[in-house]
Amino acid sequence: MKKYNQKIKLGIIFITSLFVLNACSDDYLDDTKIYAEDSESYFNSESDYYNALVGAYDPLQSTFINVLMGEIASNNTLAGGESATDVPGYQQIDDMTHTPINDQLQNLWSWMYGGVNRAAYIIEFQDKVDFSGKAIYIAEARFLRAYYNFELVKWFGDIPIKPEGRFVLGDEKTIARSPKSEVYQLIEEDLKFAIANLSYTAVQIGRATKGSAQALLGKVYLFQNKFDEASVVLENVIQNGPYVLENDYNKIFEFSGENGSGSVFEVQYTDVEGAGFTCLQCSEGNVAVGYQGVRGYQGDLFTSGFSFNVPTQEMVDQFEAGDNRKDVAILDIDAWATSTGASYTTGFEHTGFFNRKYIPRKRSVNAAGDLNLTNPNNYRAIRYADVLLMAAEAFNRMTTPNDGKARTYLNMVRIRAFGNSSNNIASSGQALTDAIYHERRVELVGEGHHLSLIHI
Secondary structure: OOOOOOOOOOHHHHHHHHOOOOOOOOOOOHHHHHHHOOHHHOOOOHHHHHHHHHHHHHHHHHHHHHHHHHHHOOOOEEEEOOOOOOOHHHHHHHHOOOOOOOHHHHHHHHHHHHHHHHHHHHHHOOOOOOOOOHHHHHHHHHHHHHHHHHHHHHHHOOEOOOOOOOOOOOHHHHOOOEOHHHHHHHHHHHHHHHHHHOOOOOOOOOOOOHHHHHHHHHHHHHHOOOHHHHHHHHHHHHHHOOOOOOOOHHHOOOHHHOOOOOEEEEEOOOOOOOOHHHOHHHOOOOHHHHHHOEEOOEOOOEOEEOOEEEEOHHHHOOOOOOOOOHHHHEEEHHHHHHHHOOEOOOOOOOOOEEEHHHOOEOOOOOOOOOOOOOOOOOEEEEEHHHHHHHHHHHHHHOOOOOHHHHHHHHHHHHHHHHOOOOOOOOOOHHHHHHHHHHHHHHHHOOOOOHHHHHHO
């Protein structure tokens, strides 16, 4: 099994990315220039806080790179692409040959710190003006800071943090990387605040809720092997949250399934193009979708892409007979072409399989911009099925295991997958742990979480 646990040396990267280049119009500090030019005189009204919060949500769209690399860094997929030199950073991550000079890792670092700093602006000036409902804005800002910091600590381990607010020019010379334990402590504090001040109903579609903060806190606990704490917070989501598993698994990853009953937190995308391939984070579309499309595709339902992140035969073989998720998660392009008459070309490391959850669907003939950059497919960042499987792991691995409850949550996911209870798991102990890990892999394949699984 591949493991991605390397810590990147980030001296120059910290300087060049944290304080943000002005290379494109949607750059993170440039995008907030309405107050970045004189931030101390901003935050004078509720609308100021709202606009800043919108800016803090925006970098979530850049997490397409985290999702894509989360699969490539695991044993689920190969990098693919056109050739062995197509996007070298992805190829190096796949082969575990990367060095501190890796454009994709630097982008991930830069874009996530852009998110941290935008959320930190709001947190730093949280006491400047009072208005009804301000606690919700601050809670969402702290959720977002936790979300971005969690992405950073997953990939890089020890990272610089600044609990009191934003990073400013000169901090790169004085703020060292904090130990992971301190990073996780800050993340936990931010999420606990968010939980205490948010409700299960989002103020607007796509914004954080109590449930999304609880679910993320549960995952943060699991990363630290805090299984007792994870079991409590995840059980709270299950018992008190509004979430249910969608009956139709086929629908979850289609446009009609966005923000469904099993969506705990979802990154919203639209079909607005930014500055093209010179500035991928400027796109409001899900760039990863175009990257994962079938190369040279012509046919029904889908459109073409760049054939990155191709599932391996070993991954496909993880699906058991009768598992209805297989055809939703994996596109067998040879079988599809035979049955539909579609045609395609092949790229580097062609396996015959594609990540069907996130490959480009046909859209209106009037769709604007580069179709590979403007796919409006939302990313289902936290699904209820993930919450159930995290809870199953927590109850199975807590100080005094509750394998009965672990099996209940595991089998809820499997009953939906098979359409019956004939495939329920009855094991306990380590065998149950292994079954939960297997279930995570087949339920969440293609969603960027297998890196998470192999990291802890």
